[in-house]
Amino acid sequence: MLHTHTSGFDMSQLSTAVPRELVHKRAHAEVLLTGWTTHTDNRHTVRAQWPRFHSFYWPRDQRFDPMLFVESVRQTLPLLSHTAYGVPFGNHLIWDDFSYRVEPSAMAVPASPADVVLDVVCEDVRTRNGAFVSMVMHTTAHLDGERMGTATARFANRAPALYRRLRGNRNDPAAVRATALPLPPALRPAAVGHCLPYNVVLADSTRTDRWQLRADLDHPVLFDHPVDHAPGMLLLEAVRQAAHAHRPTATGMVTGMSVTFDRWVELDQPAWVCVAPLGGDGLRITIEQGEEVCLGAEVTTTRPTPLPTPERIPALT
Missing domain, CATH: 3.10.129.10 (Hotdog Thioesterase)
Known part of the structure; x- marks a missing residue:
């Protein structure tokens, strides 16, 4: 026994x-x-x-x-x-x-x-x-x-x-999915502080202060369950990635955000992530759709002092 x-x-x-x-x-x-x-x-x-x-x-x-x-x-x-x-x-x-x-x-x-x-x-x-x-x-x-x-x-x-x-008539996740925009081409992962292409939520652009939001409804983390609008964590990630994309050589870590959610961001029309400097390490970032501001954020970035043994963490590719 x-x-x-x-x-x-x-x-x-x-x-x-x-x-x-x-x-x-x-x-x-x-x-x-x-x-x-x-x-x-x-x-x-x-x-x-x-x-x-x-x-x-x-x-x-x-x-x-x-x-x-x-x-x-x-x-x-x-x-x-x-x-x-x-x-x-x-x-x-x-x-x-x-x-x-x-x-x-x-x-x-x-x-x-x-x-x-x-x-x-x-x-x-x-x-x-x-x-x-x-x-x-x-x-x-x-x-x-x-x-x-x-x-x-x-x-x-x-x-x-x-x-x-x-x-109103936008509360059905299945209907929203059927009319969602196709994914536009993504920025390079390293430009937004990521290493995997499918984690990029900003579309490629010729501008350095505005990008289209990429909403991949099959993303296993950001779209863990069906939704009828762009989820909050996607929008906050878009703000973070925009800070990296706007200052690719200066941004180390987005150490602070102050965000106001004014309107839902719909998945069947383009949304634009726009950046403007505030002075110092600050940025003003908005997400706009249909000439309306849906989200406004003030962002603080910091370059932390390097830690020893950098080989512990994978490098960007």
Whole structure:
């Protein structure tokens, strides 16, 4: 008989990802969050584990991609909405504005997968008839006990019936997919800080201050599930890539963004990502469609001090 010794084994030491439904992902591999604790006064602790290498949010100059932090915050929104604020599955969470800032010196990739702690404080929590309507979520991230970054998101919860009224005849992902624009030719991956062509979300252009948005509806990360408009993470990635494309020799890391979402970006008409300098390391980036500004962002870029042993991270190709 096979005997397995379990004396003294603590089941609480086991770790796993949270259910993918709680973070609005279909692929288990894309779930970054591993657990959460809700405290009093709208305070929460969320735990995440970051892989040393991710196929899309891959490390640069031996530092984690700031967008990996952004995606962790993005996953925290539905996680806490469902578990702490009673939002039913099937509702829609809509971003109004989002900002983040990271500290490059605290983002070095360790020798093993990184355990990240997100301290979350929710403010201006609004309800109507007992149902959650909107809030502002402040997040502070720590990696190995060191403060790594902060983020603030203002977002709203919309029931399916209200969302259908807001979207009109554009709320069917299948119909949107059937009329989506074909993909225009991509910029070189190295020009936007990537190494794989299918991760490029900007189209090739003769200009250095404007590119067409590329929305690949088959992308396994950005389009993990069917949607009826360009998802927020695609738009934020387009902002990041535009900063790299505009200053290919000067941009090291996009260490901060302050973004306002004004309109949905539709998938059946061209959208343009436009860049203008703000002075110093700052950029003003907008995403425009049909002569309307859909998103406006102020971006900060930084060239971090190089870390030793650069051979640990693949070079751009």
